[in-house]
Amino acid sequence: MPRPGWRKPESDRRLSDLVSVGVLTKVFPPEVVDEVIAGCGRTEQRRRSLPARSVAYFAMGMALHSDGSYEDVLALISDGLAWAERTEGQGRLANKAAISHARDRLGSEPLAKLFERVVRPLATPTTPGAFLAGRRLVAIDGTCLDVADTPANDGHFGRPGVMKGERSAFPQARVVALAECGTHAMFEAVVGPYTTSENAMARQLLGRLEEGVLCLADRGFYGFAAWQAAQATGADLLWRVSDHLGLEPIEILCDGSYLAQVFDSQKDRKRQHPLTVRVVEYTVEDGRDPTGPYRLLTTIVDPGEAPATELAAAYAGRWEIETAFDELKTHQRGPRTVLRSRSPDLVLQEIWGHLCCHYAIRTLMFEAAHQAGEDPDRVSFVAALRIARRSIAQVGAFPP
Numbered sequence: 001m002p003r004p005g006w007r008k009p010e011s012d013r014r015l016s017d018l019v020s021v022g023v024l025t026k027v028f029p030p031e032v033v034d035e036v037i038a039g040c041g042r043t044e045q046r047r048r049s050l051p052a053r054s055v056a057y058f059a060m061g062m063a064l065h066s067d068g069s070y071e072d073v074l075a076l077i078s079d080g081l082a083w084a085e086r087t088e089g090q091g092r093l094a095n096k097a098a099i100s101h102a103r104d105r106l107g108s109e110p111l112a113k114l115f116e117r118v119v120r121p122l123a124t125p126t127t128p129g130a131f132l133a134g135r136r137l138v139a140i141d142g143t144c145l146d147v148a149d150t151p152a153n154d155g156h157f158g159r160p161g162v163m164k165g166e167r168s169a170f171p172q173a174r175v176v177a178l179a180e181c182g183t184h185a186m187f188e189a190v191v192g193p194y195t196t197s198e199n200a201m202a203r204q205l206l207g208r209l210e211e212g213v214l215c216l217a218d219r220g221f222y223g224f225a226a227w228q229a230a231q232a233t234g235a236d237l238l239w240r241v242s243d244h245l246g247l248e249p250i251e252i253l254c255d256g257s258y259l260a261q262v263f264d265s266q267k268d269r270k271r272q273h274p275l276t277v278r279v280v281e282y283t284v285e286d287g288r289d290p291t292g293p294y295r296l297l298t299t300i301v302d303p304g305e306a307p308a309t310e311l312a313a314a315y316a317g318r319w320e321i322e323t324a325f326d327e328l329k330t331h332q333r334g335p336r337t338v339l340r341s342r343s344p345d346l347v348l349q350e351i352w353g354h355l356c357c358h359y360a361i362r363t364l365m366f367e368a369a370h371q372a373g374e375d376p377d378r379v380s381f382v383a384a385l386r387i388a389r390r391s392i393a394q395v396g397a398f399p400p
Contacts, residue, residue: 023388024060027360028118033057033110036117040110050094050102052110054078058099059111059353060360064388066334070099108345111352115189119359122366123182128375130182132314133306135214135236138187139321140205140221142176142198143329146338147347156344158195170338173347175355176201177324178208181216181317183376184324185362191351199223209235214300216318222297224264228275231299238298238315247279247295255303257281257311262297276301280308320377327381328358361388 030053037043037052044052054077061077062068068076074093094102121138123130130137144160147153149170157171176198178188188208190201202221209215211234219240230237241247249258261274268274278301283292296315300306306314333339333354341347365384369376 023064023364024057024357024360027363028057028060028114028356032118033114036114037106037110040107040113042106042110044105050074050098052106055099055102055106056110056114059103059106059349060357062350063332063354063357064385066332066337066340070096074099103341103346103349104343106349108348108352111349111356112191115352115356115359119185119187119356121180121183121187122185122363123180123376124370127182127366127370129317129377130180132214132310133300134212136212137181137216137314137317138178138209138213139181139216139318140176140178140202141218141318141321141325142174142201143325144172144174144194145329145333145351146170146336147173148338148340148342150342152343153347157193157347160194173339173351174198174201175351176205177321177355178205178215179321179324181320183362183366184320184327184381185359185366186321186324186328186355187359189355191348199226202226203229206230207233209233211235214238214314216315218318224262224275227262227297228264231275236299238296238300238311240315240318241295241297243293243295245295249279250276253278253303253308255308257303257308259301278303280311282308282312324358324362327385328354331382331385332358332361361385364388 033053033056034043037056042052050058054074057077058074061073062070065073065076071093078093121136123136125131147157147170153171157173159168159171162168172194174192174194174196176190177186179186188205190204192201199221203226206215206226206229209230214236215230215238217237217239219242222239222241222245227237227239245262247260247262249260251259253259257278257280259276260279261271261276263271263274277297277299280296280298281293283294294312294315296311298306298311300311329335339347339350341350361381361384365379365381366376369379
């Protein structure tokens with residue numbers, strides 16, 4: 001049954017096709033999108049066939065349907081917004097060139113600011129696997145995305161080297177993110193060129209940690225300065241470190257872990273300004289050859305708050321961010337798919353669109369799992385993505 005005052009469109013699109021944009025507008029409301037765009041100074045000064053708000057949703061819709069043409073995605077977004085706002089859809093849609101110009105006008109900043117404005121951790125204290133000792137479990141890691149091979153992208157992003165002095169086929173953008181382990185929601189992110197190291201980009205994120213979280217990180221992220229900066233935020237840390245890091249026990253604790261001191265090897269060679277950490281060492285035996293040893297450093301020095309066995313089990317949750325990256329890269333973007341944007345700023349816009357889209361899907365998955373009393377990890381991202389795509393696209397709208 002149509003809403004009061006809604007006149008049936010002159011179209012053969014199904015109702016589900018028209019309201020499908022709600023996957024995005026529910027999480028990123030139009031009024032918030034407008035505020036962010038205005039704050040960035042990108043509100044159009046004259047009436048255009050493609051207003052800035054529609055282009056912002058188009059960037060997210062393009063992520064949801066990475067295999068669709070510009071025109072196809074725009075048609076679905078425009079119809080969906082018309083339904084949501086109870087207005088008439090446009091009779092004639094913009095062509096590919098007009099869409100590209102509209103994307104240029106909007107730029108990447110509004111999408112990045114929209115992500116910053118809206119995206120937050122999702123889990124509640126009752127969400128399975130989301131908390132340890134009253135602290136929200138989050139993980140930090142990075143990944144790379146292939147971008148279109150253009151001179152502008154190559155000059156801005158750079159590309160990795162391969163064997164025999166050659167370079168990879170495509171330039172790459174690097175994404176470093178913080179993800180909530182219990183929900184796979186990436187709630188903080190930094191996007192930059194491949195030529196900027198993962199650790200350099202991670203330092204920007206570590207300053208955004210806050211009290212009440214327990215941050216997990218692989219051994220490649222450890223450095224005294226990074227550890228000190230992250231700890232200064234009030235967050236607790238649980239990081240794996242290399243076997244080569246010298247750690248002398250100063251106190252053995254009741255659960256087999258021990259206290260040790262770490263120093264700044266560059267600025268504190270006399271070891272006059274140490275930080276006390278707790279060290280958890282263990283191996284994993286699961287019927288196959290034992291793996292490890294693993295060495296974890298944590299700021300939780302009291303074993304009564306978090307025993308060593310619980311910390312070791314929690315560290316396995318670091319892999320949840322790898323799963324989140326797989327969801328975005330393999331399923332949402334498509335395996336071995338190259339981002340289509342041909343200029344650096346539009347590449348950034350496309351990536352922020354992907355991050356916003358992933359968060360919108362993960363939000364809906366969390367809400368469904370929470371209402372059903374289920375673990376969000378037991379909800380299939382592939383199934384949720386398929387449902388979202390089925391609702392946003394008319395059957396046969398895109399070529400196979």
